Each structure stands twice: as C-alpha cells, then as structure tokens.
Amino acid sequence: MKITLRQLQIFVAIAEHGSTTAAAEQIPLSQSATSAALAELELLLGTSLFDRIGKRLSLNETGRSLLEAARGTLNGVEEIERNFGMGEGRSLPAWIRLGASTTLGNYVMPERIAKLLRTEPLTQVQMRIGNTQEIINAVQRLDVDAGVIEGPCHADDLDVQPWGIDALVVVASPEHKLARDSQRCSIEALRSQRWLVREAGSGTRESVDNVLLPHLGGFSSSMQLGSTEAIKQAVGAGLGIACLSSCSVQDLLALGRLTVLTTELPPLERMLYCIAHRSKRFSASLTRLLEPMTSESMR
Template sequence: MKISLRQLQIFLAVAQSGSTTAAAALVALSQSAASAALNELEHSLGVQLFDRVGKRLVLNDSGRRLLPQARHMLDLAQTIERQFVDPHAGSELHIGASTTIGSYMLPAMVAAYRQTHAGARVRALVANTADIVAAVVNFEVDAALIEGPCHADDVDVEPWMTDELIVVAAPGHPIVGDGRKIGLKQLRQAEWLLREAGSGTREAVEHALIPYLHHLPSSFEFGNSEAIKRATAEGLGISCLSRAVVQDLIEAGKLLELATALPTLRRHFYMVVSRHRAASPSLAALLAFCRDWARLQQPG
C-alpha cells in the first residue's frame, strides 16, 4: 500500500492550518518532513490536493474529495487503538452541546451516564449551535446535541427531544398589566431580549414567533440564555426562552410566564454525528444512553 496513515494525518493538518509549517507543529514533525510526506501523498495519488494562494495552501476539488475519506480512515485507526491497544483503560468521549443544553441538561445527563459507565470520561464543548455543528464536521467532537436546525452537509441529524418555549417578563414590566391575556399587537410593540445570530435558540424563537408577530424587534442581544433571563428579570424587556432555563426564576417570583394569544411554542433538540465517523462501542453506548435519557424527560 502506497498511502500511509501518517500521510493522511499530515494532509488533514495542512487542510486545517493552511501551511506545512503550521501542520508540522500540529503533528510534531519538522517542516521538511511534513512537506515531503504531503508531496509523497500527492505523487501516489497522481493529483495536487492544494492550490497555492500566496503563502497559504487551500484545498482544491481533489483535496475536498479526499478530506472526508482521510478523516474516516484516521477515525477507524483511533477506534482500533482504543479497543485493542489499551483495552482496560476507560474511554474518553468528546461531546458538543449548544448553550441551553450544555448549561441546563448536559450536567445531569453526564452524571447519570457516569453512574452506569463508571470508567467513562466525557469532555464537553459548549458553544452556540453553529459552532458546535462545525466542531462535528471538523471531528473536534464525537457527537453533539443542538437546539437549532442543522444546515451542514455530511452529518446525520436525529430528533432527540422536544422543548417548550415560553414568553416571560419581570412582574413589574408594563406588559404584565392587569393580568389579562396579552395580544399579538402588544407583543409586536414590545422590546425583546434575544440570543446572538448563530444561536439555535435565536433561530428557534424567530421560527416560532415571526409567523405571528411578522417581525421581532430586539432591544438587546446576549451571548447566552442565562444573561437574557437575568436581564428580563431586571425589566429590560421580554423574552422567549426554554422553560428549563427560566423555571428557577419563575419559582422565585422574579419572572412571570405571560399568558399570550400565541399557541403553545415547541422546538426540537437534535443529535448530530458525522457521517464519516466510525462509531466505537463507547460512542454507540453514549448515544443510546442519550436517547433513553431524553425519553425519560419528556412529559407523558
């Protein structure tokens, strides 16, 4: 066989970093050795894999075709190592979660998982949905749980669980009024506190509300739901958030769930895995646990 795993590793490092110098640092080789390995790979395949743009190496059509296959090959090799090189060592899985899931659901879920899989180690990456999906595509995490639609190619997306969105305000906010149901006109005129662009919560809220309100005027944008609910409690505006996020402040009397003319608002959470990732037994076990855990959380 002319192609080696080391050559594919260097190819992926160059694709990630844009140069053989930076790639060499990633794989602990000299720059000359990294360049030689890349040249050998291109010679074996009979194609150039990168276009030279200034000082950068940019994937061309041939390189983009090889990229998912190279990732798949290296992932298979890593699976073999985990299974056979040190079969008694505990597995380590990298899971990604968008912000609401990562902050309000993942800790309890991982704790429950560790009770039945005592040797497992789980590392979590929490960010907005767009960044988490990118981490799946780039093999930075083994799988992910997201709270917004996924627009990436080369990933498998599975509905995971349903979440309820509710509209809340501080008890002293003018929109609360005399407690009567709040109409769509009042909601259209309100100042809304929203997540940043790229957030799954932002996309889900817009998808749920815009058909009824036609537009969603934002007075402030925040990078996480915790900041939004605290700002809402201070009376800066109203917000639409997951019930799981705001339940503590509702119980403390710092937020009120508003009775509105809107229908019940629900959204889906999704499980995302790369199509090019080989599912190890430990990853398959974690995904099965996530499915079972979600079923137990759903009402009814």
C-alpha cells in the same frame, strides 16, 4: 492471543500520523501489514479504535482512551490487559467528546452525563458548549464525536436526527406591566415590547425567529445579548421580555424573579437535534448518553 507490543506500536503510529500508509513509513513496515495489525488489535479488543473518514483515520472515543496508556506502557502489556479487563470480556472505557449548544449544554446534558457516570465511572466525558453553528462546525471537523443542538442543521455531510421537543415560553419580570395585567397578552401588546434575543447563529435565536415572528410579524424593539443567562438576568431586571426554553428559566421562576406570560400565542416549541459525521460509529457509551428524549421532553 494477547495484545502485543508491535500492535500497540502500530496503533500509536496510526493515531499520530492519521493513516496506515504514513504509519507504515515511520515504523517501517508495509502498508498491508500495518493495516492487518490494526485489524487484529481491534478484533482482540472487540471494538473499533478509529473513525474512518475516506482515507483518513481519526481516533474515536474508545481509541483515545487507549492512546495515553499505550504510549506510556508499550513495555507493560500485562498492565494494559489487567486495567482493561481483556480476560473478562469487558469493553474498554470510553472517552467521549461531546458538543452541545448553549441551552442543552448548560441545562440538560450535565444531568445526563452524571447519570451515565453513575453506571460507567471509568468513562470520561469532555463537553464543548457553543452556539448551534459552532457545534455544527466542530462536528464537521471531527473535533467532537457528536453534538446536540437547538436549531436546524443544513450541513450535507452530517447525519441529523430529531432528538427531542423543547417547549418555549415567553417570560417577563413579575413587575412588568404585561405580568401585572390579568388578561391574556395580545399579539399587539407583545409586538410593542422590547424583546431580548440571542446572537445570530444561536439555536435559540433561530427558533424564536421561526416560531414567534410569524405570529408577531416582527419586533418593534429588540436587544441582542450573547447568552441565555444574560437574557434571563436582563428580563428579571425589567429590561424587556424574551422567549426562552422552559428548562432554562426554571431556577428564576422558582425564585420569583421571572414569570411566564399568558398570551394569545399558540403553544411554542422547537425540535432538538443530534448530529454526527455520516461516517461516525457510536460506541455503546455514546449511544446511552445520547438516547433520544421521548417522554422527558423539556416542558
């Protein structure tokens, strides 16, 4: 049995209206027949096309990859079958919508996406970057398929899994007085500095508050900046010191514009998390993209 025009018509209707009941009213067809046609199409393709959140059907990354083709080629089923290799047992290429908090989106995920596309050149990846709370909100709304974040997630409706360990370092300009001191920076000396920090809602900010403030007891002076890049440049200009992800400062360390301070603090690190809606089913491509960071912890 091959794909039929009727199956594609029903698939598009469900995608546009969000349920088999609403799609059945538009076609028109009975709700049971509409559900059966969708089940047959998914069985034929060997993959689900929707995430089922209660009574709502929301296209997953594989379904989105089919939607545009289905809309434009309802009279060209043979072309769809040829493009997606139906007769050769191959799976549909995925269209992934990923959310990533700022540090991970800027410094970790681009390399992972490039690695995935070297083996899956037809896969499409769209990445939304925001602070941790923004990514949590996007996952809750199903605006993205999954997210990787730098701060804890307390949303009850999401599945939250540890994803890796991120080393944090205290950095300063090489010209800063603490950098010129040959001794370890004391807790008192660190506390007295101007600290450059991210905005509330940022995973970096929450991590710094959680791992640093218990040792310092507070900041004598602080300045809030809206991005890690802004903080790095400000530190390099001598505006203050900062606690940042090790991976985010490698470029300016290599250029000699930043230096890692030797301090009396214990090693600082934070947990990274992968989050998804509890009803979300990962495609094989999304699973490969979001394999947990084990030996590649960012140190």
